[in-house]
Amino acid sequence: MRVAVLGAGTVGGEVVRALIERPTDLTAADGAPLELVGIAVRDVARARDAGLPPELLTDAPAHLVAADDTDVIVELMGGDEPAQTLIAAALAAGKSVVTANKHVIAHHGPNLEAAARRTGAALRFEASVGGGIPVLGPLATELAANRVVVVRGIVNGTTNYILSAMTDEGREYADVLAAAQAAGYAEADPRGDVEGLDAVNKLVILARLAFGLWIDPAAVATIAMDGPGSGRPGITGIGAADVAAAIATGRTIKLIAEARRGLDGTLSASVLPIALPSDAALARTSGVLNRIEIDAEPVGTVAFSGPGAGGPATSSAVLGDLVAISRELGSTWAGLPPAVGS
Numbered sequence: 065m066r067v068a069v070l071g072a073g074t075v076g077g078e079v080v081r082a083l084i085e086r087p088t089d090l091t092a093a094d095g096a097p098l099e100l101v102g103i104a105v106r107d108v109a110r111a112r113d114a115g116l117p118p119e120l121l122t123d124a125p126a127h128l129v130a131a132d133d134t135d136v137i138v139e140l141m142g143g144d145e146p147a148q149t150l151i152a153a154a155l156a157a158g159k160s161v162v163t164a165n166k167h168v169i170a171h172h173g174p175n176l177e178a179a180a181r182r183t184g185a186a187l188r189f190e191a192s193v194g195g196g197i198p199v200l201g202p203l204a205t206e207l208a209a210n211r212v213v214v215v216r217g218i219v220n221g222t223t224n225y226i227l228s229a230m231t232d233e234g235r236e237y238a239d240v241l242a243a244a245q246a247a248g249y250a251e252a253d254p255r256g257d258v259e260g261l262d263a264v265n266k267l268v269i270l271a272r273l274a275f276g277l278w279i280d281p282a283a284v285a286t287i288a289m290d291g292p293g294s295g296r297p298g299i300t301g302i303g304a305a306d307v308a309a310a311i312a313t314g315r316t317i318k319l320i321a322e323a324r325r326g327l328d329g330t331l332s333a334s335v336l337p338i339a340l341p342s343d344a345a346l347a348r349t350s351g352v353l354n355r356i357e358i359d360a361e362p363v364g365t366v367a368f369s370g371p372g373a374g375g376p377a378t379s380s381a382v383l384g385d386l387v388a389i390s391r392e393l394g395s396t397w398a399g400l401p402p403a404v405g406s
Contacts, residue, residue, distance in 0.1 A: 071140035078379035095390035164191035170265035188385035196377030210360035216322035221352030260298035277404035
């Protein structure tokens, strides 16, 4: 199975190295061998100097998508465009796609799912939620016989790192954010994380597998009407006084993404700072770790936790999806029916 990787950054570089160095490990007993046939990068000279095989490098990702000698496209470029167009083109051509791009899946999921179902190409995106934590696959397979009532969790490591540091050290939000940026845990422009937009994208994807429909990301509430940080998006309104007040009452503030099915069948979705009992598992999830909990009937509550970001963790999910495609296991939604809106 001939694989082209679009993007060789933090995650893409790990995927490329694994495909080059460990092809035998990535060959399932009931699957086709994986062969790396192309790598699209922005700067070919820089990638060559970094040790990537020069014969596989190109700065034209669209050519790899269109090439006759590619079977699977791994999109790790990030952002909306050209990633969305490249994914859509690959699916339209009947080529399977693996991506970690939560923005594209959350905002273009209905169209991409429809395209994949129309051509029979697999679309896999386990790496888009929770980094290396396997949660989407179990939602679509092992938990498929359950009726999910709630999916909730800490799905953004940057905000969890900031809130954990504020709780442990009593520092103000702005000071901790600056330290997180210096340490590489937060982007120079951190709004996607601290305003809750990254978590919104991940919640939309979780809801697709849990509830069978694509939520409009714009419909997910990110501004609390009361409680800590009210009136401001995400964690941007949380101060040291809010954290101290929560601690004084035995609580810990966390940014919680939650989608819940009401008794009338309607779905509510939010990404909001919540003061949780400090002995709760979510409250005790610290640093850059993620934790996702699922309440379902008849199983009860199950939870998934682990590293939610980083090259090694995320590449684990990407490579797992590639192995799944080589075994002809289909898309991430497995045997679930088409989503509402797809």
